[in-house]
Amino acid sequence: MKEQLIQDLRALLGDEAVLTGDAVTGRSAGAFRPDSLSAYALVRPRTTADVAEVMKRCAAMGQPVVTHGGLTGLVRGADASPDELILSMERMTRIEGIDVAGRTMTVEAGVTLQQIQEAAAAVDLYYGVDYGARGTATIGGGIATNAGGNRVIRFGMTRASVLGLEAVLADGRVISSMNTMMKNNSGYDLKQLFIGSEGTLGVVTRAVIRLHEMPASQCTALVAATDFDAVVRLLKHMDRKLGGQLAAFELMWQAYFDLVSTPPAQGRSPFAERYPFYVLLESLGADQEADSVRFMQALEEAMADELIVDATVAQSLDQRDALWRMRDSVEEMFKFGKSFNYDVSLPVSEMRAYADGVSAAAKANWPQGRCWIFGHMGDGNLHVSFSVGDGSDETKHRIDEIVYGPLAAFRGAVSAEHGIGLDKRAWLGVSRTEEELALMRQLKDFLDPQGLLNPGKVV
């Protein structure tokens, strides 16, 4: 029966559109993954109509489908089993158009984040979403996971940048909602169903994304603080003083900053002393000279008010990049063996207590282990990582309990920006009520009654 499906799909889409055997299993399962794909076939449509035809045939046969973008996710949200068919967006990579006056771009799902950023920049426009995997991550994957990243405080999650969407339902129906306006209250906003549902409610095939005018100034600083309450006040202070131009507020606890600023890491602290907290700040504005003056003034006021105790401002693009490289040097953690990495969100006012609790629990359980905490504090998002000298599933489960266990009491969430995938499914109940979980399952049944789309993920 699978053989028949493959023949049908080859007849429909051409031989080169349907890979099987080594052509599939020889491919990596994704960034940072040691394993390979294990699906029995990988189908590469070129159009939404192709996707619709594939889904119709799969629906008729009860064939489960896992959609693949750039495979840069971190929660096993695109894992496919040998019984499943992969629908890869790798040949749907067309930028269909840019409306310079309307400041929108229409794209197919397989276009990468970096291609979008570059195409926007070529007409002096800017896409507000940015994260490390930009060269590989696709817009379809970013939409399916509602990706966050480094600019959320200014431009929001991916959801905020999606104006229009085209998706194929499990039964092959095409829902084309390719709206291009910032305002459209004409009936239910169906695209919201597909944003952030990790490919379980529909296959995103095309989108209209919102662009902004290209920022003409950028100011970046690394500052140090001795007290968490001061950091909370610093966030408010900088946000107010920069009048909406604050674009990044990246907090690093001392252990993480030491890791990325000490050999063998290439980064170096610009400060003579060590401090409990470091914050990487960035603004995006319109006038480099005037904005630099304002940025410096805001930092000087923060220093005078004792919100910060030390600061360095990037004087060149190189210096700016060096500061960001430290923040982004997560790979330094991997030198200590298997690491367990988490992405949680919680109210800013609860972060200190949460972080202290997690660190203390890690220390009590693994006195020689390491625990690093950093993240997008401006968005209420912390990343917590552990290396405890043992990578077993049992250890992972113990750490899961340390990280996720206290979140409910802090009104936090088990996923801030990475999604649920397979990894966090068991913990979803920490963040959501029974009634919410029941409604999610009903919604899944409503849109995908056979359970064909990305089986086992999220709900």
Next chain:
Amino acid sequence: MKEQLIQDLRALLGDEAVLTGDAVTGRSAGAFRPDSLSAYALVRPRTTADVAEVMKRCAAMGQPVVTHGGLTGLVRGADASPDELILSMERMTRIEGIDVAGRTMTVEAGVTLQQIQEAAAAVDLYYGVDYGARGTATIGGGIATNAGGNRVIRFGMTRASVLGLEAVLADGRVISSMNTMMKNNSGYDLKQLFIGSEGTLGVVTRAVIRLHEMPASQCTALVAATDFDAVVRLLKHMDRKLGGQLAAFELMWQAYFDLVSTPPAQGRSPFAERYPFYVLLESLGADQEADSVRFMQALEEAMADELIVDATVAQSLDQRDALWRMRDSVEEMFKFGKSFNYDVSLPVSEMRAYADGVSAAAKANWPQGRCWIFGHMGDGNLHVSFSVGDGSDETKHRIDEIVYGPLAAFRGAVSAEHGIGLDKRAWLGVSRTEEELALMRQLKDFLDPQGLLNPGKVV
């Protein structure tokens, strides 16, 4: 049976919670409405649990329910028939708390927009949504209709400011998703179902809304242009030069500006000449002195580049308010008898052709009639109004065709910010595909199989 329900609800919620007879029909049907409410009962819950109990009883009896906020909607989205029961949020008016560090406010659905703005201002915070009906419109209604207004270009529609939501389903189940973080990708974002669905999928009872730091500067100008393309370039120019601080870009065609700046209107044009286009511009920033310099520079550049031909900058709060009063003097239209008012969206690049076509069609049909066009150009949103000396349903239908008919070709939408209600339901197909409409109906059936919630609205 209705009598039994009223008795039950009185026993449950107290006598003063259930109004009938004159206490209902003596109430106005809403702002700008000549008629009165006609529902047979009006129930005033105090808590989400009350709402849940009411819905359970109504579901058991198949009793349709229409939820009421401030009744400031413009599309008959809250009309209730004599067979229906009104659920009024008028006693759910508690501001439950403000998280100053996290910059969120938790509110019950009946709190007004203005109460939210004032409570935020009291702790130096700011709610990004604003529109004329602020003193009466409730946050629950704003969420249910995804209200827009004067600040969308900067802060987005209401959807962008809703972090968490609590809603009661048609069967009385409570879906409590009171998230307080900017980032939460823990499963499906269920609150999106209830935002903008006009009370047809659930009853919004509570919400967590996002606040911003209070802007410390405001610059306002009225400018004139002779050419629409120049206005398009002006939007880009100002947005770029203000680096994200542009907060309003309100376009007025000459006919509308003449109306609001000529007796009997109180407004007066600051310009000696008349021009084809006027734009009210506003920025919100952090430093009045520096921002004023920047704002003036941007305008001077626009003048030098011949994007604008005249400009006046408000030098005081009084002058600023006078400029906005002109923009907001929609009531001047009512002096010409019955007016028909529309709210559409379309790509900026199509606006000129669309407006010319609509004006010409109006002129051809009613040579003595009037047609006024203005709107939130920065958001792709135009308001179009007509007074043609006759207020009949037949005339309305002819104007509907003039306004909505060409929208599909321009890829526009029949509602930008007002919603669909009863008024635009027949025209929804102009903006949405058959597949979208079918999915909307299915979604309605899924969440409200008996069709109890706000019957007949939207779908």
